[in-house]
Every structure is written in C-alpha cells, then in structure tokens.
Amino acid sequence: MRATMKPKLSIIVPVYNIELYVSDCLDSILAQTFSDYEVIVVNDGSTDHSGHICEAYASRDERITVIHQAYGGVSAARNTGIERATGAYIGFVDGDDRIKPDMYERLHELCVNTNSDISICTLGREINGKLINPDNGLADVTELDHNEALSELFKGTLYRFSLCNKLFKASCFKNIQFPEGRIHEDLSTTYKLFANSRKSVFIDKVGYLYIKRENSILTSRFSEKRMDSFIGWNEILPFMSKHYEELSEEVLACFAYWAVDNIYYILNQVKNKQAKRNYLRGIQASLNPYYSVVLKKTSLPVKYRTIIRLLHHHVGLLLVMNRLRNIGKEQ
Numbered sequence: 001m002r003a004t005m006k007p008k009l010s011i012i013v014p015v016y017n018i019e020l021y022v023s024d025c026l027d028s029i030l031a032q033t034f035s036d037y038e039v040i041v042v043n044d045g046s047t048d049h050s051g052h053i054c055e056a057y058a059s060r061d062e063r064i065t066v067i068h069q070a071y072g073g074v075s076a077a078r079n080t081g082i083e084r085a086t087g088a089y090i091g092f093v094d095g096d097d098r099i100k101p102d103m104y105e106r107l108h109e110l111c112v113n114t115n116s117d118i119s120i121c122t123l124g125r126e127i128n129g130k131l132i133n134p135d136n137g138l139a140d141v142t143e144l145d146h147n148e149a150l151s152e153l154f155k156g157t158l159y160r161f162s163l164c165n166k167l168f169k170a171s172c173f174k175n176i177q178f179p180e181g182r183i184h185e186d187l188s189t190t191y192k193l194f195a196n197s198r199k200s201v202f203i204d205k206v207g208y209l210y211i212k213r214e215n216s217i218l219t220s221r222f223s224e225k226r227m228d229s230f231i232g233w234n235e236i237l238p239f240m241s242k243h244y245e246e247l248s249e250e251v252l253a254c255f256a257y258w259a260v261d262n263i264y265y266i267l268n269q270v271k272n273k274q275a276k277r278n279y280l281r282g283i284q285a286s287l288n289p290y291y292s293v294v295l296k297k298t299s300l301p302v303k304y305r306t307i308i309r310l311l312h313h314h315v316g317l318l319l320v321m322n323r324l325r326n327i328g329k330e331q
Contacts, residue, residue, distance in 0.1 A: 007063070009037035009104060009167070010090045012081030014074050019049040021096035021211070026057050026064070028098040028209075034105035039064040040081045041095075045071025050095070075178035075185045082173055090170050092163045096211060100124075103207030107167035110201045114143050117172055117197035120158070121207035123165040131206070139205040149200035151247050153191060154254040158202045161190045165208040172196045179232075183225050188232035195243065222269040226262065227279060230286040233258065237290065252290060253298040259283050260304045263311065267322050280315045288312060 011029060015022055029039055041058070043051040043066060051068055058064040067080055078092065089108060093099055103121060110119040125132050144152060152158050159165065163186050172193045178185045194200065233255055240251045262283060270276040287294070291312045295305060310318040 006086045006088070007036050007038045008088055009034070009108060010081070010085035010087030010170075011037055011039045011104070012078055012085065012090065012092050013039060013041045013095050014044055014077035014081070014092075015041055015046060015050050015054060015095040016044045016071065016074075016077070017046050017048045017050060018096045019046075019053060022050055022053055023057075024098055025093060025095050026054070028101075029093060030057075030061060031101050032099070032104050033102050034108055037063060037104065038085075038087060040084050041066045042077035042080045043068045044073070044077040045069065072180060073182075075180045075182070078178045078185070079180065082177075085170065088170055089167050090173065091167045093208075094164060094210075097164065098209045098211065100207050100209065104167065106203060106205065106207060110141065110203060111167060111169065114141075114199070114201045116143070116199045116201040117169040118149065118194065118200040119167045120200065120202045121165050121205055122203075123159070123162055124206035124209045125212065126209050127212045131209070133206070135206050136204065139203055142202045142204075144200045144202065146194075146198055147244070147247065149197065150191065150194050150244060151250050152202075153194055154247065154250040156254065158204075161186045162208075162210075163190060164210070166190075168193055169197070182228035182231060184229040184232055187229055188235065191236055191240070195239075222262075222265040222279070224275075224279075226265070227282050229258065229262070230282060233286055248293075249297050252294050253300065255290070256287075256294050256298055256300055256304065256308065259287055260300075260307050263307055263318075267319075276319070277315055280311065280318065284311050284315060 013025065013029070026039070041054045041064060043054055051066070054066045058066045065084070067084065069077070069080060082090065089111065091104060091107070107119040107121060110116065122133070122135070142158065153161065174196060176189065176192050176196065179188045237251065237255060240247060263280065266276055266279045270279060287308065291308070294308065300308070307318065310321055
C-alpha cells in the first residue's frame with residue numbers, strides 16, 4: 001500500500017525507448033540520500049522494453065509510479081507528470097541521464113534554508129564515461145533575488161535554461177505548461193518558472209549528470225527541429241521586454257549569441273542549398289525586428305556583429321561572404 005502523506009519532492013522522469021539506460025537513471029534516483037519523494041515515470045509510447053523495466057522498478061519500490069501514454073514527446077510527458085505530482089517541490093530527470101546521490105538533499109536543503117523557490121546545482125556533462133567539468137571543490141552558494149535570478153538565466157555565468165539541474169517549488173508551475181510538439185522546451189519554459197518565483201539559490205557543485213548520446217537530436221547534425229528554439233525566442237523577447245525591460249541587455253545578448261551559434265551550425269552542417277537558405281531566412285525573420293537594438297544594446301564580438309549585419313541585409317550575401325572568407329567557421 002502506498003503512503004498517504006504527500007511527499008516533499010516529486011521527481012518526474014520522461015521515458016521513451018531508452019531500455020539500455022533507464023535502469024542506471026532509476027538506480028541513481030533510488031540511491032538518493034534524501035528519501036521523502038515520489039518518482040513519476042511517464043512512459044511516452046516506448047516501443048522497446050523501457051515500460052516493462054520501469055514497471056519492474058515500481059513493483060519493488062512504492063515511491064515509483066509508472067504512467068503509460070501514447071507518444072507525445074518530452075513536453076507532453078512532463079506535463080503529464082506535473083498533473084500527477086503531489087510534492088511541495090518538483091524536479092526533473094531525463095530517463096537516459098543520472099544524478100549524484102546527494103543532489104536532491106542539497107537542493108531541498110538550500111530551498112528550505114534560504115527560503116528560495118528555486119535551487120540550482122551545476123550541470124555535469126559526461127562524454128564517453130568521463131566528466132568534462134568536474135567540481136572545483138568549493139561548493140560556493142549564491143543567493144539571488146527575483147531579478148538577479150532572471151538576469152543570470154540569460155547571462156549564463158552560473159546556469160542556463162536546463163530544467164534538470166534545478167528544483168522548483170510547485171507553485172512556480174501555476175498556469176504553466178511545456179509546449180508540446182517541439183524541442184528546446186526548456187528554453188521555452190524555464191524563464192516563465194523564474195518569473196513565477198521570488199528568490200533562487202545556486203550551489204557550485206555538480207549534481208546532475210547529462211550523458212551525451214551520439215543519436216540525440218541536440219548532439220546530431222543540424223535539423224529542422226532545431227528551428228523550434230526560435231519559436232521560443234519569439235515568445236521570450238516580447239515577454240521580457242514587457243515585464244523586465246531593465247534586463248534587456250542580457251536578454252538580447254543571449255538571443256544574439258543563440259542566433260549566431262545556430263548560423264554557424266547551418267553554414268557548416270547543412271549541405272542542401274535550399275534548406276540552408278530556408279533555415280537562415282527563419283533566423284533572419286526572428287532577428288530583424290530586434291536588429292537595431294541588438295547592435296545598440298549589446299557588446300558582441302566583431303565577428304558576431306558582422307554575421308548579424310550580413311544576415312540582416314541579405315541571406316545570399318552572408319552565403320557569398322562565407323564562401324569567400326569562411327566567416328562561419330566554427331570556433
């Protein structure tokens with residue numbers, strides 16, 4: 001029989017065709033030094049043995065609930081998890097990643113001790129079994145008020161948009177859902193969660209381990225789905241301009257860097273000429289309304305400013321200059 005008291009944490013795990021990795025993920029959650037949590041596993045239409053593996057874990061630990069649904073993507077799975085969550089705080093773990101044993105104990109303790117709505121740890125990146133950004137051994141703690149936390153989200157010195165290295169008070173999700181049917185859902189949602197918060201706290205300690213997979217959408221060659229991020233930016237920019245004009249420099253700089261980084265990918269990775277033009281025109285359409293203010297309010301490197309100017313005036317001009325000078329060479 002499951003416990004009737006509400007847990008302090010709800011941990012939501014979207015799962016889709018990751019039978020080789022999901023056991024490691026769930027083992028890392030069950031190994032947490034903090035034990036007052038529920039795990040909501042959303043099997044998002046898996047066609048392999050992922051769902052059976054998750055059910056086996058649920059049969060051994062009453063804190064785990066498995067929900068099976070037709071495939072809808074990560075956003076749909078996370079939305080289902082949020083609907084079922086009963087904890088005072090909500091965290092997310094992707095089913096092919098892992099977390100360190102003390103991650104949720106630290107994050108919960110930080111929220112409680114500093115009266116914060118969001119706590120954040122460092123996101124570790126593991127490639128071929130090796131952590132490429134290990135701890136510095138200091139575990140410094142930084143408390144941020146509402147505007148400071150939002151500013152840092154766009155500056156990216158301490159953290160960025162990823163959900164999984166963060167713990168949120170459940171109230172942050174009031175009237176917020178993940179956008180279904182597109183990728184870069186973290187970018188499209190995290191700023192709203194910070195806007196719904198009063199205070200955040202960051203610890204410079206790796207807690208979440210993002211495992212780089214060769215077949216991931218975000219680690220493979222440029223594809224049309226990557227353009228979903230500009231749908232997100234077309235929502236972020238007017239929202240931040242309306243409610244946080246004082247943060248315009250950080251927001252616009254983040255947008256400009258994002259746009260140019262994607263231009264690099266397109267110039268270097270897309271071989272089809274028409275597709276390359278179409279992708280660049282899509283970025284051009286997002287950049288053009290902010291062209292003047294981006295150049296005026298941000299201190300971008302000369303190369304970035306040049307690429308933005310070329311794209312603004314003509315996509316063909318950017319392509320010609322790239323062939324002549326290789327301006328899109330990835331740095």
